[in-house]
Amino acid sequence: MIAPQLERPSPASEYGARARRAPWRSLLFSATGSKGDTIFRAILFGVALLVLLLVASMVAAMASNSMLSIREFGFSFLLGRNWNPIKDDFGALPFIYGTVVSSLIALLIAVPLSLGIAIFLVEQAPARISRPVAFLVEMLAAIPSVVYGLWGIFVLAPFMREYIEPPLARVFGWLPLFQGTITGIGLFTGGVILAIMITPIISAVVRDVLAAVPVSQREAALALGATRWETTRVVLANAASGIAGAIILGLGRAIGETMAVTMVIGNRPQISASLFEPSYTIASVIANEFTEATGDLYLSALVEIGLILFLVTFIVNAVAKLLVWSVTRGTSGTARAA
Amino acid sequence: MPESLLARRTRFLTAITLVLALLVLYGCSGGGGAGSGGGAVRLQGAGATFPNPLYQKWLSEYGKLNSQIRIDYQSIGSGGGIKQIKEQTVDFGASDAPMSDEDLKSAPGQILHIPTVLGAVVLTYNLQGIQQPLRFSPDVVADIFLGKIKRWDDARIKADNANVALPAADISVVHRSDGSGTSAVFTDYLSKVSQEWSAQVGKGTSPKWPVGIGGKGNEGVTGQVKQTPNTIGYVELAYAVQNKLPVALVKNSSGNFVEPSLDAVTAAAAESLATTPEDLRVSITNAGGANAYPIASYTYILAYQDQKDAAKGKALVDFLWWGIHDGERFAKDLQYAPLPAEIVKRAEAKINSITSGGKPLRSQ
Numbered sequence: 001m002i003a004p005q006l007e008r009p010s011p012a013s014e015y016g017a018r019a020r021r022a023p024w025r026s027l028l029f030s031a032t033g034s035k036g037d038t039i040f041r042a043i044l045f046g047v048a049l050l051v052l053l054l055v056a057s058m059v060a061a062m063a064s065n066s067m068l069s070i071r072e073f074g075f076s077f078l079l080g081r082n083w084n085p086i087k088d089d090f091g092a093l094p095f096i097y098g099t100v101v102s103s104l105i106a107l108l109i110a111v112p113l114s115l116g117i118a119i120f121l122v123e124q125a126p127a128r129i130s131r132p133v134a135f136l137v138e139m140l141a142a143i144p145s146v147v148y149g150l151w152g153i154f155v156l157a158p159f160m161r162e163y164i165e166p167p168l169a170r171v172f173g174w175l176p177l178f179q180g181t182i183t184g185i186g187l188f189t190g191g192v193i194l195a196i197m198i199t200p201i202i203s204a205v206v207r208d209v210l211a212a213v214p215v216s217q218r219e220a221a222l223a224l225g226a227t228r229w230e231t232t233r234v235v236l237a238n239a240a241s242g243i244a245g246a247i248i249l250g251l252g253r254a255i256g257e258t259m260a261v262t263m264v265i266g267n268r269p270q271i272s273a274s275l276f277e278p279s280y281t282i283a284s285v286i287a288n289e290f291t292e293a294t295g296d297l298y299l300s301a302l303v304e305i306g307l308i309l310f311l312v313t314f315i316v317n318a319v320a321k322l323l324v325w326s327v328t329r330g331t332s333g334t335a336r337a338a
Numbered sequence: 339m340p341e342s343l344l345a346r347r348t349r350f351l352t353a354i355t356l357v358l359a360l361l362v363l364y365g366c367s368g369g370g371g372a373g374s375g376g377g378a379v380r381l382q383g384a385g386a387t388f389p390n391p392l393y394q395k396w397l398s399e400y401g402k403l404n405s406q407i408r409i410d411y412q413s414i415g416s417g418g419g420i421k422q423i424k425e426q427t428v429d430f431g432a433s434d435a436p437m438s439d440e441d442l443k444s445a446p447g448q449i450l451h452i453p454t455v456l457g458a459v460v461l462t463y464n465l466q467g468i469q470q471p472l473r474f475s476p477d478v479v480a481d482i483f484l485g486k487i488k489r490w491d492d493a494r495i496k497a498d499n500a501n502v503a504l505p506a507a508d509i510s511v512v513h514r515s516d517g518s519g520t521s522a523v524f525t526d527y528l529s530k531v532s533q534e535w536s537a538q539v540g541k542g543t544s545p546k547w548p549v550g551i552g553g554k555g556n557e558g559v560t561g562q563v564k565q566t567p568n569t570i571g572y573v574e575l576a577y578a579v580q581n582k583l584p585v586a587l588v589k590n591s592s593g594n595f596v597e598p599s600l601d602a603v604t605a606a607a608a609e610s611l612a613t614t615p616e617d618l619r620v621s622i623t624n625a626g627g628a629n630a631y632p633i634a635s636y637t638y639i640l641a642y643q644d645q646k647d648a649a650k651g652k653a654l655v656d657f658l659w660w661g662i663h664d665g666e667r668f669a670k671d672l673q674y675a676p677l678p679a680e681i682v683k684r685a686e687a688k689i690n691s692i693t694s695g696g697k698p699l700r701s702q
Contacts (some may be wrong), residue, residue, distance in 0.1 A: 063683050084546040085517075086539070149554075153561035161566075183510060259554075263561075267515030267552030278551045284515075288554060290542040291387075291415030292517025294441065304527060 045268070059310065065192055066304035068297055077304060083269045088138050090301035092308055094269035098187065098279035099312060102261065103254040105275070111247055113195070114202035115236075121203075122210040123232050134207060149263030152193045157184040160192065165276060180274035183266075186273035189277040190265035194257055198250035199277025205249060209242030210235060244324035248317060255313050258283040282309040347373040347381050367448025379653040384412040385419020385432030388457055388519050388574065389637045392672050393432070400657055407653045416519050417543070423449060423640045429650055431640035434519025435526075435543070442592050448643040450688050451618045453636040455666070456607055456675035458575040459524045460598045460633070464563050465490065465505060472586045473498040473595045475669035476624070476632070479588065480532030482509055482570060484539075485549035490568060498589070505568060510570035512562045517543040525637040526571050527623035531632075534641055555606045572633075575603070576673030590632040602631035603675035611680050618684060634675070641692065648694040655699045 063070075069077065072089060080091015117137060121130045161184025172178040213235045221231040236243070258281075266278020267288065282305055293299050383393075390413035397409050414422075418432040423431030424445045436451055461474060467606050478494050481487040487494060492505045514521045539545050550584040553559035556577040563571045563583075575598050587595040596602050609627030614620045624632045639658060645651025662685050666676040677685065690700045 065695045082546070086542040086546065099695075150557075150561070153553075153558070153565060158565050181508070183551065185562065185566070220428045262515060262554045263558060268547070280552075288516040288552075289544050290417075290517075292417040292519070294420055294438075308419075320522070 025231060059307070062307040062310065066300050066307055067110070068320075069300035071306040072297060073301075077301070078308070081269075081271065083285075085293070085295070085298050086296065088297050090297075090305075091167055092282070092305050094271050095280050095282045095285055095305060096308065097271045098190075098265065098269075099255055099281040099309070100279060101275075102187055102190045102194055102265065102279065102315075103251060105188065106194035106254045107247065107251060109192065109195035110199045110202055110250060114199050114206055114250070115243070117199070117203040118206035119232055119236075120212055121207050123228070123235065125170075134204075137200050138204050139200075143205060145197065145257060145260040148193060148197055148260035152189070152260055152264040156196075159187055160184045160189045164192075176273035177275050181274070181283060182276055182277045183278075185264055185266045185278060186274075186276045187265060187272075187279040189273075190261045190279065190281070193260050193264055194254045197257060197260060198254050201253060202246045202250040205246035206239070206243050209239045209246065212242070213238045215241075244320070248320045248324075251316060251320065252313065255316065256283050256309070257281075258287045262288060281303055282306070282312070356528070376551040379407050379649050380407040381407065381429045381650060381653055381657070382412075382427075383409065383430040383432060383625065384414050384422050384428045385640070386416045386434045386637055387521060388434050389432065389455060389674065391576075392455060392665075392669060392674050395668050395672065396542045396657075396661055399554075399665070399668065400660055403660075404656075407657070409653075409657060415517070417517065418603075419640065422537075423642075426642075427639075429654055430625050431642060432638065434637045435522045435637060436636075436638060437640065449640050450643050450684050450692065451638045451640060452662070452688055453618055453638055453677055453681055454661060455669045455677065456603050456622075456634055456636055457519075457523075458574050458598050458603045458606075458631055458634040458675070459520055459527070459572050460578045460583075461570060461572050461588065462563055462578055462583040463570040463586065464567055464584075466567060468502055470502065471597070472502065473589070474586050475589045476527075476531035480528045483511060483513070483528060483547070484532070484535060485511070498595075506569040510566055510569040511547075511550030512553050512554075512559050512569050513547050514549050514559060514572075515554050516558075518555075519543065519635075519637070520556070520572065520574055520631050521545060523623065524633060526621050526635070527633045530621075530624040534539075573582070579673050590628075590630050590633055591626050592630070594628055596629060596631045598631050600670055600673065600675040601618070602629055603634040604678055606630035606632065606634045607636065607675070607681060608678040611678070614681070614684075618681075618688065643692055645692060645694040645699065648697075648699070651692060651694040652699045655689055659686070659700065662686070662689075 069090065073080065077090065077092055078091055078096075080089075081093050082089050082091045083094065084090070117133075121134050121137075125133065155282035161182055164180075165182045165188065168178050169182060175324060213291065217234060217238055220229050221234040226234065261281050264285065267280050267284060268278035269280045269285070270277065272279070286302055286306055286309075289300075290302055293302055352551060359685050388412070393411045393413075397411060400409065411432070416435060417594070418430035419428075419433050420437055420441055422428045424441065427445065432454075434457070437445075437449065442449055461472075461479065463472065465472075472495075475494075478487060478498065481494070488508060489506065490509055491506045496504060501657075522541060522543045525535075525539065525545050528539070529536040531543045539548065551562065553562040553571070556573045559571045559573050560583060565571045573583065575585075577583075577641055578598075585598055587597050589595050605627055606622050606625035609625045609630045610620060611624040618636075618638075620636070622634055622636065625634070639661075641654060641658070645654065646663065662677060666682075670677045690698065692699050
């Protein structure tokens, strides 16, 4: 909630006035004037600044290392569909497509699943069930991605090939999305393994967010005669911005995930209407090709594609934040509870 | 009571911190002790992943013989090995493919190629119910990987495999997705046997594959092939042997179908002696000779001919000498083909030519 303006002059508001005159002072000097507070504040300020410096230096290093490729290909790097290290011809579009679409598939599957898990654990399950289940879900988040990748090759891909993709092709085969050869390896399987990987993260965060909604909200809803379902909706509305944050966190992991995806996505830089066809992601191509890349232009192109991953992540996060803002704007009073 | 709980927690944290601090101190003193042991020489190498198991074995065996010399090898990939030796951040590099003329020219000094062992690339496949190994002609292999031969019951595959009940199914091609010396050797071979491959794709560690899906590493390709019926892929010989994968016979340039084996790989190197140039940078794919397996290559250690540090240079030269002589006996157990005798002689000459400040290091 937004604190109402206080009429009575207090140290804090004097400090606020000083801060308005010289904004940087508020970062370095504490409101109370105590020495300890000043030092503490300075340390925190330094730590926060470090993050900014880190990001700035990363962008600067990537930009300078990709200069060669940026000069050579210019804007056509973004729209080029060819990736041929032997002929020194590079275009990033298939990788951008693969990254965005596989992450979208992952979100489409993971978000409803994670919300369901979290709602069950917080609102429905008795403690003796919810504690061990929550523990298991959080443990899933700790499994290294290469393990997911190997499991993907040996278990998930054959399972998709035998049981998931054929029925999808039968029922939705009239859509170009579900046409083509079924191999169990491709964009769809890549999206599914990402969904499995980000579900624990999203559900763990959403669980904490839901648990933070005051019990009084639930009691109020129940007292008004709301059903369990209606009460849950009240709780969800309260937690909306927190849930959105959890989803963005999951999306971030999906976009940057490397090992697990590369094992099952087929690693073929192409843009195909079919989700069953092999595809490729930005993070995967960097991990796959960087170690054996010789030639300055080749290395430079790989760094530039890393820079693009940075931008894609930035844009996707910004769009997500905008979406959240537009959704929660109407309910700003309640959304802040989380 | 909350206070006592807090106090207990604080004490616990302090104890953990102390233990950690002790561990760190112990680690530091241990590291310092090893480094300061009376004039010990440390060598740093980096490069190809393919020979890494052998090099690690060499380092541990050589370390037992020479406690004064400590050598580290990091398997960061051939590309990284070439980059680091050029930047002189390592004492020796390692690469599966020889360095290009361009790379050699841009290096700050003369870099020598010392061959250490040989490796081979084999075709593996997943065809249910077929026991005897398949046979492939070079043009058939190229056309399968070009996507021109699409089905297992194609007449050209049948022609080499008369008694095999090949399935009426589509061929799924699996290739390496990571940049790899294995891909470089395989595409080098395909470029030699198929003009169309040479023109359309070429050779390199990460070619633009006309068809197929990519698996990461030997294990990724193997996983894909094992899990998917009617696939064909290529992996390192060592990997195929250790995992008992079905491997195909390939027709060599003498017209014989040769089973991939260590002897057949050494034979390919021996048959290529006439075409091996003075600097030992050579491709031995599609070698002549009745018993030569055609998809094979050397792997090299890269070192500067002029060593800046005489003590380090001496240690490196002795290690290389030991490697191509005594070290070769560890090769076969780890599924690497040892060098033919003639190449050992020519590598000796290379090692003997390494100098520091104009003085040869070997004869010291």
